[in-house]
Amino acid sequence: MVFRVNGLLFDIVKTQYPWIEVIAEDQNGYYHSQYPLQEYHYTQLILSRRARIPFLNGCQEMPWVKKLTIYLYFVSEQSLNEIKYLSGLEDLGIDIGDIDLLQELCKIGLGDIPIKKLRISVLELIHVEELQKIIEIFDLEKITAFQLHLWDVDTYPENFSLGIQELLSALVNVTSLSIICQNIDFGKVLESVKPNSLHTLHLKIVQVGDDIQNFQLENLFNNQEHSLQQFYLSNKKPQGGGRFYGLQEFERIYKKETKPLIPNQQPVGIFExxxxxxxxxxxxxxRVLINESCYFIKRLSNGMIHLVPCNSLIPDNP
Structure with missing residues (x-):
């Protein structure tokens, strides 16, 4: 069970239902729990200011840990060094302010760990040469799901898109891809991905200023025509502290109602x-998701194709 943030309810579930593995995506620094944040048997762990890898008996390996999320700007070098004992780690998420902090992971030997899913989220401006560090630190040929989330709104440096292209070209086995950044030439960037290799694609534009930037949908997915199974496009600005989850968006359940498509009242992008x-x-x-409106693509035997709102498959009174 995943909570967005730790707190009283988080503690109650941990203590009342000990057989359920409970984690919090974010650590609230103002809330002080009376209970251990993480247990030795957990398969998913967090490294942050308060959450550490549970005590290791004689540096024993923990091959059962499959997922780790690191808030790198809060973690000591000693705590980072313990990652090397997670010999079965497959899913790694890294939240950092400055990508220079990635250098702290070089000593661990991440290339020897079987990481298949990698998410890197950066708050500050990133430069082209810093994108190269990702290629140097990680064995990208092993990665099947990659997420790069760049939240800064300052002007990107020259040749930034070329740096993204070089990074994507190193992901020779990726099948799921998420990119969150300012409006770049996504179509050109995606040409660097191995043709017809992506099953899932998630793209979000980080808006700068008052003008809303839109995707240029023409030819955006052509390089993945024979493999793409689902995609997500969003150019919405976050509202009320809203959070965006990258590839996890495909697993979320929305309360928002997705209405049937009405001629001349279709959401932006549906016509294309x-x-x-x-x-x-x-x-x-x-399946396609556009600004949190979800549609299934239903192909009938007579050749007709329908875009069906996802919530229409759920009975009104289950």
Whole structure:
């Protein structure tokens, strides 16, 4: 069970239902729990200011730990060194302010750990040469799911898109990709991904200023026509402290109602998507999410194709 932040309810669940593994995505520094944040048997761990890898008996390996989230700006070098004992780690998420902090991971030998899923979220401006560090530190050929989330709103340096392209070209086995950044030429950038290799694609524009930037959908996915199964596009600004989850968006349950498509009242991008699938392309595509509106693609035996709101498959009175 995953909580967005630790707190009283988080503690209650941990103590009343000890057989359920409970983690918090964020650590509230103002809340002081009376209970251990993480137990030795957990398969998912967090490294932060208050949460550490549970005590290791004689530096014993913990191959059962499959997922680790690091808030790198809060973690000591000693705590980072303990990552090397997570010999079965497959899913690594890193939240950092300055990407220079990635250098602290070099000594661990992450290339020897079987990481298949990698998420890097950076708050400050990132430069092209700093993108190269990701290639140097991680064995990107092992990665099947990659997420790069860049939240800074300062102007990107020259040739920034080329740096992203070089990074993506190193991900030769990636099938799931998430990019959150300012509006760049996403179509050009995605040309660096191995053709017809992506099953899942998540793209979000970080808006700068008052003008809302939109995706240029024409030819955006052409390089993945024969493999793409689902994609998510969003150019919404966060509201009320809202949070964006990258590839986890495909697993979220929305309360928001997605209404049936009405001619001349279709959400931005739906017309282009309809034209894309009506042309007989993207035969494997089965779901699209646009600004948190979800649609399944239903292909009938008579050749008709429908975009069906995801919530229409749920009975009104289950």
């Amino acid at each position: 998507i309809r034209r894309m699938i009506d042309d007989g392309k993207f035969q494997k595509l089965n």
